[in-house]
Amino acid sequence: MMEQMKPMDIEKRSFAIITELLGDRRLDPENELVIKRVIHTTADFDYVDNLAFSGHAVQKAIAALRAGCDIVTDTQMVKAGINKTILASLGGEVHCFMSDADVAAEAKERGVTRAFVSMERAAALPKPCIFAIGNAPTALFSLEELMEAGKLRPALIIGVPVGFVNVVESKERIIEAAAAPYIVSRGRKGGSNVAAAICNAMLYQIRR
Amino acid sequence: MMEQMKPMDIEKRSFAIITELLGDRRLDPENELVIKRVIHTTADFDYVDNLAFSGHAVQKAIAALRAGCDIVTDTQMVKAGINKTILASLGGEVHCFMSDADVAAEAKERGVTRAFVSMERAAALPKPCIFAIGNAPTALFSLEELMEAGKLRPALIIGVPVGFVNVVESKERIIEAAAAPYIVSRGRKGGSNVAAAICNAMLYQIRR
Numbered sequence: 001m002m003e004q005m006k007p008m009d010i011e012k013r014s015f016a017i018i019t020e021l022l023g024d025r026r027l028d029p030e031n032e033l034v035i036k037r038v039i040h041t042t043a044d045f046d047y048v049d050n051l052a053f054s055g056h057a058v059q060k061a062i063a064a065l066r067a068g069c070d071i072v073t074d075t076q077m078v079k080a081g082i083n084k085t086i087l088a089s090l091g092g093e094v095h096c097f098m099s100d101a102d103v104a105a106e107a108k109e110r111g112v113t114r115a116f117v118s119m120e121r122a123a124a125l126p127k128p129c130i131f132a133i134g135n136a137p138t139a140l141f142s143l144e145e146l147m148e149a150g151k152l153r154p155a156l157i158i159g160v161p162v163g164f165v166n167v168v169e170s171k172e173r174i175i176e177a178a179a180a181p182y183i184v185s186r187g188r189k190g191g192s193n194v195a196a197a198i199c200n201a202m203l204y205q206i207r208r
Numbered sequence: 209m210m211e212q213m214k215p216m217d218i219e220k221r222s223f224a225i226i227t228e229l230l231g232d233r234r235l236d237p238e239n240e241l242v243i244k245r246v247i248h249t250t251a252d253f254d255y256v257d258n259l260a261f262s263g264h265a266v267q268k269a270i271a272a273l274r275a276g277c278d279i280v281t282d283t284q285m286v287k288a289g290i291n292k293t294i295l296a297s298l299g300g301e302v303h304c305f306m307s308d309a310d311v312a313a314e315a316k317e318r319g320v321t322r323a324f325v326s327m328e329r330a331a332a333l334p335k336p337c338i339f340a341i342g343n344a345p346t347a348l349f350s351l352e353e354l355m356e357a358g359k360l361r362p363a364l365i366i367g368v369p370v371g372f373v374n375v376v377e378s379k380e381r382i383i384e385a386a387a388a389p390y391i392v393s394r395g396r397k398g399g400s401n402v403a404a405a406i407c408n409a410m411l412y413q414i415r416r
Contacts, residue, residue, distance in 0.1 A: 193400055
């Protein structure tokens with residue numbers, strides 16, 4: 001059997017290799033651990049250039065998490081990937097309404113997307129939330145619509161859907177509107193793994 | 209609100225864009241839908257070159273799925289991402305032993321990795337399995353050890369861990385040993401999203 005390294009040692013060595021491979025490239029210290037964890041999760045250095053942060057987005061999100069905020073995701077994969085033990089220790093939990101049977105029924109009846117109904121339900125939660133959107137551009141469009149209508153004030157929007165149709169537009173709109181703190185992967189790349197990694201990068205800065 | 213496209217229409221258009229962006233690049237028709245779905249999931253065209261397939265791996269896996277085989281994953285994220293409705297309609301289910309409390313306890317007691325105990329448990333399942341490994345190189349090393357000991361005959365190994373430590377080696381070893389049909393992402397890239405996408409690409413070829 002292989003020489004066994006402890007998971008934390010593997011992670012430390014991985015981050016050291018990432019730092020080495022970044023070479024002279026300087027990262028904003030506030031965002032560095034988020035960017036490196038996304039690279040750790042994807043082995044894709046494009047995220048050094050892709051990730052856009054509104055002013056002090058990470059600090060604001062960490063403050064919200066410390067205060068017990070919840071996280072809303074657009075897929076079960078993002079929910080599965082988030083460290084729920086740390087989140088719970090801070091008083092928060094993860095919600096994903098997208099695959100609820102009654103969400104699908106309501107969306108059909110009203111002629112809107114499941115994403116819209118899901119985000120509307122999240123807006124009705126009694127706590128401030130971080131929105132971790134790794135899949136559905138429609139979720140980002142819905143968030144923007146709800147914010148514009150004054151129905152939602154997210155603690156942070158993690159806008160990292162991946163894909164080829166409406167994806168780039170949905171992310172640029174979050175940046176342009178700048179109606180909430182955001183972390184967005186510009187361009188086509190992103191995904192459920194990236195959304196979960198960004199959440200965990202912030203949770204690990206609070207507690208490990 | 210945005211003009212609404214149906215999810216299936218978005219997917220069709222996405223695949224058309226991927227095909228267009230591939231240009232003159234020819235893909236092996238047997239593997240084409242797997243490669244394109246991984247690109248659809250990552251927006252990363254590196255997978256055109258990264259993905260290595262043993263002979264007729266996709267056909268063999270589709271035959272196994274039709275016969276009701278199960279899928280074993282190394283993370284809850286891969287499990288969350290697999291289309292379990294289609295899999296169940298074929299008679300299969302998804303197992304993930306990695307985060308079971310008794311797996312952790314047994315691993316500690318025996319001084320082996322959780323991945324090893326998990327893969328050993330999977331080897332004891334009464335059905336042939338597809339192994340979808342998106343995270344843990346130790347899971348791939350464990351599979352190889354169990355196959356070498358004659359304790360395991362996987363229907364397919366999806367070997368797509370991502371990362372910087374032991375990852376490349378674990379995947380190359382699966383290719384060199386060639387002890388089971390495999391789909392492997394050579395190099396550092398991969399992930400839970402890629403592992404789930406490969407499973408779904410095969411499931412969707414059977415039923416949608």
